[in-house]
Amino acid sequence: MTTQLTITKPDDWHLHLRDGPALNTTVAFSARQFQRAIVMPNLAQPIVNAERASAYRQRILDALPEKSSFQPLMTIYLTNDTSIEDIKQASQSDYIFAAKLYPAGATTNSSNGVADVSALFPVLEEMQKHDLPLLVHAEVTDTDIDIFDREKAFIDKYLTSIRKTFPELRIVLEHATTQQSVDFVLENNYTAATLTPQHLLFNRNDLLAGGIRPHNYCLPILKRETHRQALIKAATSGNPKFFLGTDSAPHATTAKENQCGCAGCFTAYAAIELYAEAFEKEGALNKLEGFSSFYGPDFYRLPRNKQTLTLSKESWQAPPSYSFGTQTLTPFRQETPLQWKIK
Numbered sequence: 323m324t325t326q327l328t329i330t331k332p333d334d335w336h337l338h339l340r341d342g343p344a345l346n347t348t349v350a351f352s353a354r355q356f357q358r359a360i361v362m363p364n365l366a367q368p369i370v371n372a373e374r375a376s377a378y379r380q381r382i383l384d385a386l387p388e389k390s391s392f393q394p395l396m397t398i399y400l401t402n403d404t405s406i407e408d409i410k411q412a413s414q415s416d417y418i419f420a421a422k423l424y425p426a427g428a429t430t431n432s433s434n435g436v437a438d439v440s441a442l443f444p445v446l447e448e449m450q451k452h453d454l455p456l457l458v459h460a461e462v463t464d465t466d467i468d469i470f471d472r473e474k475a476f477i478d479k480y481l482t483s484i485r486k487t488f489p490e491l492r493i494v495l496e497h498a499t500t501q502q503s504v505d506f507v508l509e510n511n512y513t514a515a516t517l518t519p520q521h522l523l524f525n526r527n528d529l530l531a532g533g534i535r536p537h538n539y540c541l542p543i544l545k546r547e548t549h550r551q552a553l554i555k556a557a558t559s560g561n562p563k564f565f566l567g568t569d570s571a572p573h574a575t576t577a578k579e580n581q582c583g584c585a586g587c588f589t590a591y592a593a594i595e596l597y598a599e600a601f602e603k604e605g606a607l608n609k610l611e612g613f614s615s616f617y618g619p620d621f622y623r624l625p626r627n628k629q630t631l632t633l634s635k636e637s638w639q640a641p642p643s644y645s646f647g648t649q650t651l652t653p654f655r656q657e658t659p660l661q662w663k664i665k
């Protein structure tokens with residue numbers, strides 16, 4: 323049995339750090355284990371251009387613990403007002419690494435998202451031209467589509483045509499949750515997916531059976547077990563199209579334990595530990611390093627990290643909450659001890 327594991331320092335290719343006082347909590351947790359992170363742009367006032375990304379990046383750097391060399395990799399938020407010039411400027415900047423497509427209304431702070439995907443095609447054309455990756459929250463928002471079918475419906479309605487129209491645009495299907503997404507990624511060139519710890523560890527019973535568990539609620543919603551198995555198979559396959567993206571998405575405890583609770587799991591406090599547990603259960607700890615530390619930078623055409631990170635097999639319990647600005651934050655999987663610990 324493996325009781326200690328040293329891997330190249332990982333990166334997080336999908337992260338929500340939020341803004342303001344929240345940065346004092348979120349940034350340090352990610353910097354503890356990740357060297358770099360793709361920072362999502364869905365703030366209350368979304369990061370829609372290079373100028374806003376630059377200011378947000380500075381606020382993140384200002385919140386870094388001393389001596390940390392953590393690098394935030396910024397993204398811009400696509401809207402129906404995104405211009406060709408916005409894409410040019412983002413591509414030319416040395417701190418923006420992708421642009422994110424949120425269908426309007428699909429998830430947290432997405433009201434400014436794209437209402438008409440086809441109207442975005444000139445922007446996607448420009449992204450392809452500059453080789454700026456497209457990151458997608460792949461869910462339709464149609465009220466007549468069942469929430470468990472929204473990812474598949476997005477592939478059928480939009481992603482297939484985006485893929486065909488822009489064959490060399492690099493696309494990341496973010497936080498993939500279904501067999502259909504795995505198949506789509508496998509079948510198409512220049513197409514990858516991030517996988518979250520919650521979707522590798524949990525299925526929808528963990529959300530809904532025996533009581534509703536708001537801290538396991540995220541979007542896309544947890545799916546049935548067959549889908550979880552497809553994701554774990556992809557993650558542990560050694561296929562470089564699948565890599566780590568936590569989608570750690572902190573919301574104050576009161577916002578989650580609520581009449582209308584927010585979507586998002588706070589995993590960044592123990593993300594690599596949670597992934598290690600998922601890989602170990604599958605007997606695939608030897609595949610963790612590629613997934614966590616190699617395939618992401620390879621896709622983004624960035625160097626792999628030089629530093630290492632060591633994990634040991636050790637049971638520990640997360641505290642009931644962390645402070646989060648003036649509020650508190652409940653860690654994901656708080657009720658069950660974690661199995662791995664960073665040395």
Ligand SMILES: NC(=O)N[C@@H](CC(=O)O)C(=O)O
Nearest residue numbers: 338429430540541571585586
């Ligand atoms: N995943 C989530 O459930 N929530 C994310 C948004 C997102 O990634 O869709 C958030 O910002 O809270």
Ligand SMILES: [Zn+2]
Nearest residue numbers: 429459541542
């Ligand atoms: Zn999302």
Ligand SMILES: [Zn+2]
Nearest residue numbers: 338362569571
């Ligand atoms: Zn996210």
